[in-house]
Amino acid sequence: MDRQHPLVVDGVTKRYVFGPFVLRGLSHTFAPGTATALVGPNGSGKSTLLRVLSALSAPTEGHVRYGELDVHESPHAFLASVGVVHDQPDVPGYLTAVETLEWIARERGAWDEAAPERHSALLDAVRLDERREALTRTYSSGMTRKTQVAAALAGAPAVLLMDEPFRALDTEATEAALDLIAAFRDGGGLVVLSSHRADLLDRLCDDRLVLG
Numbered sequence: 128m129d130r131q132h133p134l135v136v137d138g139v140t141k142r143y144v145f146g147p148f149v150l151r152g153l154s155h156t157f158a159p160g161t162a163t164a165l166v167g168p169n170g171s172g173k174s175t176l177l178r179v180l181s182a183l184s185a186p187t188e189g190h191v192r193y194g195e196l197d198v199h200e201s202p203h204a205f206l207a208s209v210g211v212v213h214d215q216p217d218v219p220g221y222l223t224a225v226e227t228l229e230w231i232a233r234e235r236g237a238w239d240e241a242a243p244e245r246h247s248a249l250l251d252a253v254r255l256d257e258r259r260e261a262l263t264r265t266y267s268s269g270m271t272r273k274t275q276v277a278a279a280l281a282g283a284p285a286v287l288l289m290d291e292p293f294r295a296l297d298t299e300a301t302e303a304a305l306d307l308i309a310a311f312r313d314g315g316g317l318v319v320l321s322s323h324r325a326d327l328l329d330r331l332c333d334d335r336l337v338l339g
């Protein structure tokens with residue numbers, strides 16, 4: 128996967144229908160090989176920006192570009208390079224963690240003979256135990272978060288967009304997730320994440336974007 132492109136936010140304004148302006152004329156460049164923290168108080172627009180960056184929500188004005196792609200004009204082409212942890216636990220309850228990673232890898236064109244071994248190592252890394260073969264609808268919130276973090280990395284992404292990836296993780300799993308994200312960044316990956324854990328952001332992030 129080409130990891131050379133910055134993710135460029137160009138004059139993005141977001142206003143929800145009948146709602147407030149959340150982002151106003153925001154411009155920022157997220158560089159490959161860096162982890163950027165989105166920081167700001169509750170309601171400042173961190174989740175909104177992550178939804179806009181991951182093409183889940185369209186800006187009211189402005190553009191987000193990744194290389195030659197306009198993220199909102201070509202969402203599928205863009206998302207082939209992206210791993211996402213959404214704020215809401217969005218893993219399919221009718222799949223196991225193992226099946227969830229396979230599904231993501233197949234969808235992202237990252238499924239090959241070695242994928243099961245890679246995925247097993249990822250689930251080991253986030254400390255998801257033997258329950259990885261159980262349906263995710265039976266998981267605790269921490270187990271679900273571990274599955275989301277592993278799934279974000281399962282598709283061999285160049286970009287990671289993560290909304291509160293450490294929420295609900297225990298201490299050991301938090302350290303493991305930090306290591307995984309740092310290794311991804313050190314390999315040239317581009318990371319944008321939000322967290323209310325300032326201590327973790329201080330350890331992980333090279334850059335920060337203050338909202339609100």
Ligand SMILES: Nc1ncnc2c1ncn2[C@@H]1O[C@H](COP(=O)(O)OP(=O)(O)OP(=O)(O)O)[C@@H](O)[C@H]1O
Nearest residue numbers: 143146147149167168169170171172173174175176
């Ligand atoms: N679907 C929606 N419709 C209308 N307003 C919304 C919607 N989603 C979010 N908002 C509003 O947008 C603003 C920003 O919300 P957002 O969730 O992006 O903030 P946040 O910085 O992630 O907050 P937190 O730290 O609490 O997670 C808030 O005022 C919120 O009420």
